[in-house]
Amino acid sequence: MSDVIFVTGAKGGSGATTCAAATGLALALNGERTLFVDGDTLCASGLEIAKVDSLCSYTLGDALGGACRVKQALINHPLSPNFYILPTLGCNDGEFIFNAVSSLAPTFDRILCDGVAIGACNRAMLVSEPYPACVKSASRAAATLKDKGFKKVELVVNKVNGGLVFDGAILTPQEYATLTRCELLGVIPEDLLIPLSKMKNSTKKAFNTLALKLMGNEKIFDVIKPYYGVKGKIKRKIRYCI
Numbered sequence: 360m361s362d363v364i365f366v367t368g369a370k371g372g373s374g375a376t377t378c379a380a381a382t383g384l385a386l387a388l389n390g391e392r393t394l395f396v397d398g399d400t401l402c403a404s405g406l407e408i409a410k411v412d413s414l415c416s417y418t419l420g421d422a423l424g425g426a427c428r429v430k431q432a433l434i435n436h437p438l439s440p441n442f443y444i445l446p447t448l449g450c451n452d453g454e455f456i457f458n459a460v461s462s463l464a465p466t467f468d469r470i471l472c473d474g475v476a477i478g479a480c481n482r483a484m485l486v487s488e489p490y491p492a493c494v495k496s497a498s499r500a501a502a503t504l505k506d507k508g509f510k511k512v513e514l515v516v517n518k519v520n521g522g523l524v525f526d527g528a529i530l531t532p533q534e535y536a537t538l539t540r541c542e543l544l545g546v547i548p549e550d551l552l553i554p555l556s557k558m559k560n561s562t563k564k565a566f567n568t569l570a571l572k573l574m575g576n577e578k579i580f581d582v583i584k585p586y587y588g589v590k591g592k593i594k595r596k597i598r599y600c601i
Contacts, residue, residue, distance in 0.1 A: 362573070363460065363470045365480035367504070369487035369497035374517040378486045378547065378566075379471045380409045380444075381558065385570035387442035391468040394433075396445045396460060398475035403448040405473055411436055411444055419459055420449020429459045443467075447475060469573070483509040485541060489519045489529050497539045514541035515569065520549045521582040532582070545569030546580045561585070 366382075368375035376399070383395035397405025400420070406412040411434050417427040429445075436442040445463070447456055453475070460476040472480055483504045487497040501512040516532040523529045536543035547569070550562040558566075568580040 375486040387439040398473035418446040418448040513544035
């Protein structure tokens, strides 16, 4: 049985789509046949983040209209033969999306659904930012997911500035998980280079660690590590000068 994960953000701009796409690629690079379902039916933002918008021939909107079959809407990402993307662009029929995901589930090891097909998912991944103002929205989102039948909600703390954590200016990811009553699944460092092909090496390592956690590993990416020691002290000083 494939692992179908519902990915959602605690609020707008949390980076749920980016995390879903990047985690999907990391899983694929670790040998998992993975599908990322881009839930943006209006703009297909997931295709832009994954940098495959130019490779899109059909979407689920076309499948809904009878122009193609669901499998013809799949896009194989050039960075891995194991990574596929399903755009829902133009498809406003939730039941059709649910049926499409359910029909594809047997052919994939992992499926990450970005805000769609919640009924087809067996686990939930909540993405949130690490700031105190986000705690309440994350707690509410986690409670809503539990009300929908998910026994546990796994938290990914995104856009974490390790220097601010080191200085105590923001919560540690572990503290954040405790306050929101979620299980900490992953920590992603702050990175403005969003497209998959341009991520920093540290961000790639963080998503790889997250992928391995989904596969059974217990390790959490240490976002504070670069700020220890002499080099870390210099890095913290430079950060305050910028």
